[in-house]
Amino acid sequence: MQSVEQRDEVEMLSLMLLIRRFEERASQQYQAQKIGGFCHLYIGQEAVVTGAVAAVRPDDYIITAYRDHGHALARGTSANACMAELFGKETGCSRGLGGSMHFFDKRHHFYGGHAIVAAHVPLGVGLAFAIKYRNQDRVTLCFFGDGAINQGSFHEALNLAALYRLPIIFICENNLFAMGTSVKRSTSLKQIVDRAEGYDIPGEIVDGMNFREVRDKVAEVAESIRKESHPAFLEVRTYRYRGHSMSDPASYRTKEELEKYRLDDPIIRLRAQLTREGKLTNEQFDQLDKDAKETVLAAVKFAEESPELPVEKLHDYVYFNGAKS
Amino acid sequence: MREITYRQALNEALAEELERDPNVFLMGEEVAEYQGAYKVSAGLLQRFGPRRIIDTPISENGFAGLGIGASMVGLRPIIEFMTFSFSLVAFDQVVNNAPNMFMMSGGQFNIPITFRGPNGPAHQLGATHSHATENFYASVPGLKVCTPATPRDAKGLLKTAVRDDNPVLVLEAELLYSSKGMVEPPDDELLIPLGKAEVKREGSDVTVVCYAQTVPIALKVAAQLEEEDISAEVVDLRSIKPLDERKIFDSIAKTHRVVIVEQDHPFCGVGAEICYRIQKDIFDELDAPILRVSQEDVPMPYNEHLEHAVLPNAEKLTAAIKRVCYA
Numbered sequence: 001m002q003s004v005e006q007r008d009e010v011e012m013l014s015l016m017l018l019i020r021r022f023e024e025r026a027s028q029q030y031q032a033q034k035i036g037g038f039c040h041l042y043i044g045q046e047a048v049v050t051g052a053v054a055a056v057r058p059d060d061y062i063i064t065a066y067r068d069h070g071h072a073l074a075r076g077t078s079a080n081a082c083m084a085e086l087f088g089k090e091t092g093c094s095r096g097l098g099g100s101m102h103f104f105d106k107r108h109h110f111y112g113g114h115a116i117v118a119a120h121v122p123l124g125v126g127l128a129f130a131i132k133y134r135n136q137d138r139v140t141l142c143f144f145g146d147g148a149i150n151q152g153s154f155h156e157a158l159n160l161a162a163l164y165r166l167p168i169i170f171i172c173e174n175n176l177f178a179m180g181t182s183v184k185r186s187t188s189l190k191q192i193v194d195r196a197e198g199y200d201i202p203g204e205i206v207d208g209m210n211f212r213e214v215r216d217k218v219a220e221v222a223e224s225i226r227k228e229s230h231p232a233f234l235e236v237r238t239y240r241y242r243g244h245s246m247s248d249p250a251s252y253r254t255k256e257e258l259e260k261y262r263l264d265d266p267i268i269r270l271r272a273q274l275t276r277e278g279k280l281t282n283e284q285f286d287q288l289d290k291d292a293k294e295t296v297l298a299a300v301k302f303a304e305e306s307p308e309l310p311v312e313k314l315h316d317y318v319y320f321n322g323a324k325s
Numbered sequence: 326m327r328e329i330t331y332r333q334a335l336n337e338a339l340a341e342e343l344e345r346d347p348n349v350f351l352m353g354e355e356v357a358e359y360q361g362a363y364k365v366s367a368g369l370l371q372r373f374g375p376r377r378i379i380d381t382p383i384s385e386n387g388f389a390g391l392g393i394g395a396s397m398v399g400l401r402p403i404i405e406f407m408t409f410s411f412s413l414v415a416f417d418q419v420v421n422n423a424p425n426m427f428m429m430s431g432g433q434f435n436i437p438i439t440f441r442g443p444n445g446p447a448h449q450l451g452a453t454h455s456h457a458t459e460n461f462y463a464s465v466p467g468l469k470v471c472t473p474a475t476p477r478d479a480k481g482l483l484k485t486a487v488r489d490d491n492p493v494l495v496l497e498a499e500l501l502y503s504s505k506g507m508v509e510p511p512d513d514e515l516l517i518p519l520g521k522a523e524v525k526r527e528g529s530d531v532t533v534v535c536y537a538q539t540v541p542i543a544l545k546v547a548a549q550l551e552e553e554d555i556s557a558e559v560v561d562l563r564s565i566k567p568l569d570e571r572k573i574f575d576s577i578a579k580t581h582r583v584v585i586v587e588q589d590h591p592f593c594g595v596g597a598e599i600c601y602r603i604q605k606d607i608f609d610e611l612d613a614p615i616l617r618v619s620q621e622d623v624p625m626p627y628n629e630h631l632e633h634a635v636l637p638n639a640e641k642l643t644a645a646i647k648r649v650c651y652a
Binding site for chain 2: 119
């Protein structure tokens with residue numbers, strides 16, 4: 001396994017590109033009615049999960065909310081399995097039984113994909129509890145949005161994590177809007193990170209449009225946790241370019257605001273950093289982007305051609321009877 | 326066999342499962358240092374230590390969710406609700422997370438968790454503390470629900486629940502914690518399968534289907550009616566879900582009359598489901614309409630007389646039995 005510093009930044013850039021192109025294609029396929037239900041896109045926030053994943057080990061635990069496509073992809077779930085899940089196919093990462101909001105990948109220690117706002121934060125604390133119970137050298141990354149911080153389960157979970165000194169990093173992806181309600185209109189605090197202080201959990205603000213800053217901060221915190229178990233809180237400031245979900249035109253914000261953030265795009269930013277440092281040429285970038293687009297197109301084809309779970313298997317996923325298929 | 330209380334039986338079950346499997350831990354309000362609000366976990370902290378017997382703050386949603394998360398990676402939590410009336414604060418975790426995970430992860434994550442604690446009306450606790458939650462939870466696919474009425478059943482069902490690979494609710498009978506009964510010695514492994522009812526008293530004239538706190542009522546009434554030449558067979562469901570309809574049907578095939586006495590509310594109550602199944606599958610066996618005795622459809626009043634009027638009780642059950650027997 002590569003250490004944090006050695007994880008190739010070019011590889012991480014290509015992962016961000018994969019997420020971006022995947023989401024764009026998902027949007028298109030949704031409009032073509034190949035994808036049903038609710039679909040929340042991660043475009044604009046790529047540096048958050050990519051930076052965080054780059055900073056931890058593959059067997060550390062990761063759990064998130066419903067805007068989860070990027071988290072699965074960053075963790076190593078294939079674009080094929082992710083797209084097939086959106087298409088509701090048996091080859092999907094949740095066999096087509098979860099859908100956009102409920103991606104899971106046990107093999108990659110990705111524990112979902114949870115669609116009730118903040119209801120998974122206690123689950124993340126449970127993952128961290130298990131780490132400490134077994135005295136393992138692991139960290140849990142628990143992602144959620146700014147909309148989660150006013151739910152009771154969030155508060156109960158933070159208190160429990162602090163009380164039991166559990167190895168968990170609460171990562172608030174503050175994209176400024178809980179659906180259409182801005183943080184200003186939802187939260188009495190001036191800054192979200194202050195929530196952590198209320199539970200005596202160390203917290204910091206991180207620029208979520210800057211891959212390197214996210215990676216370095218998560219790495220620093222994870223190292224501290226591995227030395228001596230404790231919870232930590234990061235308010236990662238980011239922005240989603242699209243609406244809350246596919247059905248949301250996001251008319252609650254101005255074009256100017258969106259443009260401002262687009263200029264600070266996390267992909268452009270990392271590309272510029274790498275280019276400036278002579279680590280990436282324009283040709284190389286174009287090739288990475290082309291590869292990402294091709295991977296995603298192939299995923300659409302894979303999803304389209306994949307079978308659906310037959311109705312006869314409907315009852316196989318209600319109770320576990322000791323033999324997993 | 327020796328005689329122990331329902332409370333002791335549960336305590337033995339917990340101790341034996343904690344002893345057997347290092348992945349099992351007990352978590353809840355006052356379970357450790359206080360020795361359990363109802364003393365079910367008495368002595369466990371001393372025996373197993375604070376790593377495995379864990380006090381929580383008053384945060385039902387939080388610690389229920391913690392248990393579910395821990396069970397995603399293979400631990401087998403026993404989560405105690407001080408009463409199932411408080412489980413409603415954690416309803417989202419119990420209903421939306423625990424039973425859904427297996428399906429929505431495409432079979433990757435089963436949740437081997439046990440939620441346990443007292444359930445059902447006790448005595449003058451008022452509306453908020455008197456909920457019988459079995460019909461809420463039994464309606465959720467992915468959950469299993471059992472309702473032991475005797476010390477033996479309490480021990481055997483709890484041990485089975487802990488070993489089950491799915492979320493199981495053990496709804497203990499608050500009023501029966503001090504009741505006594507014969508239970509095998511600790512050296513004999515006592516496991517009672519979920520979904521198996523038991524005939525607690527044989528009879529030939531009428532079947533009384535009951536569970537949890539209504540079992541002693543049914544047994545008492547059956548004994549009294551014997552003197553009036555009515556022979557009642559008492560079928561204790563033991564589990565609400567899965568439901569042992571075979572045992573119910575077999576009894577009715579013998580008696581052709583049935584009264585269901587349940588501790589929940591009448592609307593969409595457990596008895597409503599059982600009625601449906603009886604009329605659907607063994608309609609021709611019936612010689613009389615099915616009657617149900619349940620709580621009245623009102624929030625629980627504090628006043629003792631009014632509470633008595635709301636609860637299923639011996640008088641109501643006796644009247645219902647006589648009606649179906651045309652006695």
